[in-house]
Amino acid sequence: MPQKETLLVINHISKAFGAVQALKSVSFELYRGEIVALVGDNGAGKSTLVKIISGLYPATSGELIFKGAPVAFRNPADALAMGIETVYQHLALIEQLDVADNVYLGRETTRWGAIGRWLRAQQQMTMLIISHNMQDVYRSADRVVVMRQGKHVATLNKGETTTQEIVAYMTGAKEPHIAAE
Numbered sequence: 001m002p003q004k005e006t007l008l009v010i011n012h013i014s015k016a017f018g019a020v021q022a023l024k025s026v027s028f029e030l031y032r033g034e035i036v037a038l039v040g041d042n043g044a045g046k047s048t049l050v051k052i053i054s055g056l057y058p059a060t061s062g063e064l065i066f067k068g069a070p071v072a073f074r075n076p077a078d079a080l081a082m083g084i085e086t087v088y089q090h091l092a093l094i095e096q097l098d099v100a101d102n103v104y105l106g107r108e109t110t111r112w113g114a115i116g117r118w119l120r121a122q123q124q125m126t127m128l129i130i131s132h133n134m135q136d137v138y139r140s141a142d143r144v145v146v147m148r149q150g151k152h153v154a155t156l157n158k159g160e161t162t163t164q165e166i167v168a169y170m171t172g173a174k175e176p177h178i179a180a181e
């Protein structure tokens with residue numbers, strides 16, 4: 001990306017469900033127009049983080065800063081009103097594309113990659129995606145945010161990492177490495 005414009009800052013977000021600490025001071029940024037893959041084993045906290053960003057859950061502590069200002073979403077409609085939309089099945093998104101785009105998609109082997117490139121070309125949309133298919137993630141994302149046991153353990157630029165390294169952070173084989181934030 002030539003210039004990075006910060007769209008969303010996830011700033012020390014924690015979330016507890018009773019005694020379960022689902023998110024432990026998670027911090028990272030999303031830049032306008034980029035695709036970030038959020039990966040991690042089951043229980044890493046991916047869904048909880050997405051639910052907070054989309055207004056379904058309040059954080060226990062920490063803040064979301066959207067377009068430079070702190071936001072407090074009371075519900076998904078609040079997030080939607082600010083342009084943050086959550087799509088739980090990528091087929092829902094494919095249905096919104098026109099015939100030509102679907103033909104384009106048909107030629108692609110990676111749906112998320114195709115959707116991401118299409119959205120990026122059309123609308124400069126920023127995407128945070130969760131996929132359990134490491135190949136999808138690796139092909140479509142600009143950056144990969146790895147979570148493990150409620151913590152953000154690595155942010156990797158696609159061009160500088162490998163699926164093996166991503167998996168090593170997911171499993172804990174590789175120690176957390178977070179740039180200053």
Ligand SMILES: Nc1ncnc2c1ncn2[C@@H]1O[C@H](COP(=O)(O)OP(=O)(O)O)[C@@H](O)[C@H]1O
Pocket residue numbers: 017020021022040041042043044045046047048049
């Ligand atoms: N509504 C909930 N109530 C209690 N515990 C929850 C709830 N949602 C998630 N958790 C717990 O929080 C942790 C993170 O879960 P989750 O965000 O679903 O992880 P992931 O999506 O990465 O698999 C897990 O230990 C899970 O059991």
Ligand SMILES: [Mg+2]
Pocket residue numbers: 046047048
């Ligand atoms: Mg989940």
